[in-house]
Amino acid sequence: xxxxxxxxxxxxxxxxxxxxxxxxxxxxxxxxxxxxxxxxxxxxxxxxxxxxxxxxxxxxxxxxxxxxxxxxxxxxxxxxxxxxxxxxxxxxxxxxxxxxxxxxxxxxxxxxxxxxxxxxxxxxxxxxxxxxxxxxxxxxxxxxxxxxxxxxxxxxxxxxxxxxxxxxxxxxxxxxxxxxxxxxxxxxxxxxxxxxxxxxxxxxxxxxxxxxxxxxxxxxxxxxxxxxxxxxxxxxxxxxxxxxxxxxxxxxxxxxxxxxxxxxxxxxxxxxxxxxxxxxxxxxxxxxxxxxxxxxxxxxxxxxxxxxxxxxxxxxxxxxxxxxxxxxxxxxxxxxxxxxxxxxxxxxxxxxxxxxxxxxxxxxxxxxxxxxxxxxxxxxxxxxxxxxxxxxxxxxxxxxxxxxxxxxxxxxxxxxxxxxxx
DNA sequence: TCTGGGGTCCTAGGACCC
DNA sequence: TCTGGGGTCCTAGGACCC
Numbered sequence: 001x002x003x004x005x006x007x008x009x010x011x012x013x014x015x016x017x018x019x020x021x022x023x024x025x026x027x028x029x030x031x032x033x034x035x036x037x038x039x040x041x042x043x044x045x046x047x048x049x050x051x052x053x054x055x056x057x058x059x060x061x062x063x064x065x066x067x068x069x070x071x072x073x074x075x076x077x078x079x080x081x082x083x084x085x086x087x088x089x090x091x092x093x094x095x096x097x098x099x100x101x102x103x104x105x106x107x108x109x110x111x112x113x114x115x116x117x118x119x120x121x122x123x124x125x126x127x128x129x130x131x132x133x134x135x136x137x138x139x140x141x142x143x144x145x146x147x148x149x150x151x152x153x154x155x156x157x158x159x160x161x162x163x164x165x166x167x168x169x170x171x172x173x174x175x176x177x178x179x180x181x182x183x184x185x186x187x188x189x190x191x192x193x194x195x196x197x198x199x200x201x202x203x204x205x206x207x208x209x210x211x212x213x214x215x216x217x218x219x220x221x222x223x224x225x226x227x228x229x230x231x232x233x234x235x236x237x238x239x240x241x242x243x244x245x246x247x248x249x250x251x252x253x254x255x256x257x258x259x260x261x262x263x264x265x266x267x268x269x270x271x272x273x274x275x276x277x278x279x280x281x282x283x284x285x286x287x288x289x290x291x292x293x294x295x296x297x298x299x300x301x302x303x304x305x306x307x308x309x310x311x312x313x314x315x316x317x318x319x320x321x322x323x324x325x326x327x328x329x330x331x332x333x334x335x336x337x338x339x340x341x342x343x344x345x346x347x348x349x350x351x352x353x354x355x356x357x358x359x360x361x362x363x364x365x366x367x368x369x370x371x372x373x374x375x376x377x378x379x380x381x382x383x384x385x386x387x388x389x390x391x392x393x394x395x396x397x398x399x400x401x402x403x404x405x406x407x408x409x410x411x412x413x414x415x416x417x418x419x420x421x422x
Numbered sequence: 423t424c425t426g427g428g429g430t431c432c433t434a435g436g437a438c439c440c
Numbered sequence: 441t442c443t444g445g446g447g448t449c450c451t452a453g454g455a456c457c458c
Contacts, residue, residue: 031426038426054425072426099458187456218432220456239430246428295425342427402424 001139001166002232003105003120004146005088005127007081008134008154010101011039014080015070017132018410018418026067030055033250034071034402071406079411083131091123098236104143117162124161139164140171143234144227147184148174148202171230175203185224185234190217202228241281241348247271248342252402254293255338261290262325263393268343269324270392273317276345277376282313282354284347286320288327293339304331312357313349316368317375320345321391 007013011029016022026044028037037044037053047065049058055069062069081100088095094106107116120137127135138149145165152174153163165171181191183202197216199205205213206228213225226233247268255261265288276283289305308323324343362368375387385395392398408416 033424033426035425052425056424102458185456189455218455220432242429244429248427250426252424293425340426 001107001111001116001141001164002143002146003092003107003116003137003139004143004150005084005103005105005120005123006136006138006147006150006154007084007101008136009039009041010081010133011070011072011077012041012044013133014077015073015407016041017080018407019068022068026065027070028055028062028067029070030072030405032072032401032403033252034404035250038072069405071403073406073409075409075412076407080131080133084127084133084135087127087130088123091126096236096238104146104236107139116166117164120162121160135161137162139166141166141230142227142232143236144184144224145171145174145230148178151178151182172203175206175228176201178202180205183224183228185220185227190221193217241279241350242275243348244344244346245272245275245283245348246342246344247275248289248340248344249401250340251338251399253399255341255399256336258332258334260393260399261332261338261341262328263391263398265324265328265341265343266321266389266391266393267398268341269321270317270388272343272345273315273320273372274376274379276315276320276348277351277372280351281348282315282351283310283320283345284313284349285309285345286323286327287344287346288324288331289342289344290328290331290338291340292336296337296339299337300335302333302336304333306330307346309347312360313347313351313354315351316362316372317389318368319362321389325391 012027015027015029024043025041026047026049027041028044028049029039030036031038035054037049037051037055037058040049040051044067047067048061049067055062061067077100085095085097085103088103088105092105092107096104096106098104110116110119116139120139124135124137127133136150136154138146138151138153139162140146140149149163149165153159153161165174178201180186180194180200180202186194194205199208205225208225210222210225213222223233249264249268251264255264269286285307287305287307289303291303292301293299294301306327308327310319310323314320378387379385385392408418410416410418
């Protein structure tokens with residue numbers, strides 16, 4: 001059996017740990033730039049807010065209901081996520097961390113010594129006690145069914161945070177009641193297609209013949225069908241190295257001139273290179289893309305991207321930034337109000353197996369690698385961007401995302417640790 | 423005025439081969 | 441007038457996830 005452990009309204013729950021007065025109140029966490037709602041509590045859902053709503057359009061509801069708003073604080077959420085995962089790993093041998101707020105736990109063998117539901121309830125209690133984060137658990141023979149279970153556990157108090165689907169009867173009952181649109185792996189397009197064939201519940205889908213599904217749907221949907229029938233076939237094992245690394249941002253204010261855009265793109269390139277070295281990889285391709293503001297119909301629209309291929313895989317910030325600037329020059333058009341830009345590194349390989357090039361134009365690679373190591377160490381110790389390329393621009397001149405409701409770095413900065421007055 | 427960011431996998435169709 | 445058959449590889453774009 002597989003258990004899915006899912007943190008409830010994770011970002012909001014983290015904020016609530018440090019603002020306990022908010023229990024039972026509507027809370028939202030926003031995307032970068034204080035743009036859209038990315039996480040919200042059930043109380044916020046109940047008054048008509050949704051994930052993805054642009055917050056400026058929701059001003060009325062927010063003010064009328066006294067909704068508490070937080071800007072995104074990923075460092076804080078990541079730190080808390082790590083704590084939750086550590087507790088899971090201390091109680092379960094095989095844990096697969098799937099996302100910042102979800103982990104799959106493989107419970108093979110545990111059933112010989114424990115009642116699985118009780119065991120997982122113990123884990124839930126431990127997480128609550130140590131971190132104050134509420135979690136829901138679904139237990140089932142496949143990951144997709146475990147996800148279904150966890151949603152039931154979240155929705156109905158009677159399950160006491162853990163819902164196990166361990167019999168044919170329970171499986172059918174669960175799939176009959178579950179919303180087809182909420183099934184893991186079924187998105188908008190697949191839902192529409194299923195509806196077209198008259199399928200409106202997960203049970204109707206699961207009861208179709210395999211040949212029927214195979215002849216009409218792509219492989220991922222066939223896998224979902226199998227999983228709904230209790231046959232595990234979705235692999236979520238963590239990839240050692242990412243195959244692509246991206247840094248992109250929407251700008252708070254639109255950018256028109258090349259130099260400012262170049263500084264941003266250099267900044268993104270440096271961030272990508274840093275992530276790349278963090279996983280000990282090298283990349284051979286650098287893609288840059290730029291977009292105008294699609295919501296401004298009164299302005300000329302433009303979006304473009306291009307890829308520069310490097311002669312040798314590298315993780316050198318200087319090389320990657322140079323390539324990114326070259327790519328940007330190729331696609332930049334004058335007279336456009338740019339709203340968003342990004343850098344993507346591709347063709348990623350292990351840094352320790354790079355094929356050397358006898359005609360390599362950079363003759364001092366070992367020294368350059370040492371330089372990068374030095375920069376990374378300084379930045380790790382003294383804070384991000386303490387040392388950076390001049391091309392990335394003066395930090396004071398560089399555009400900063402809007403972040404008006406950010407809580408402190410309570411778990412990663414001694415200066416911002418909570419003060420408690422008694 | 424203000425509308426997120428970062429990934430993976432799959433597939434159809436094009437380009438090419440004999 | 442009529443214009444084959446069988447492959448491989450690559451890539452852009454789609455669909456999905458959080």
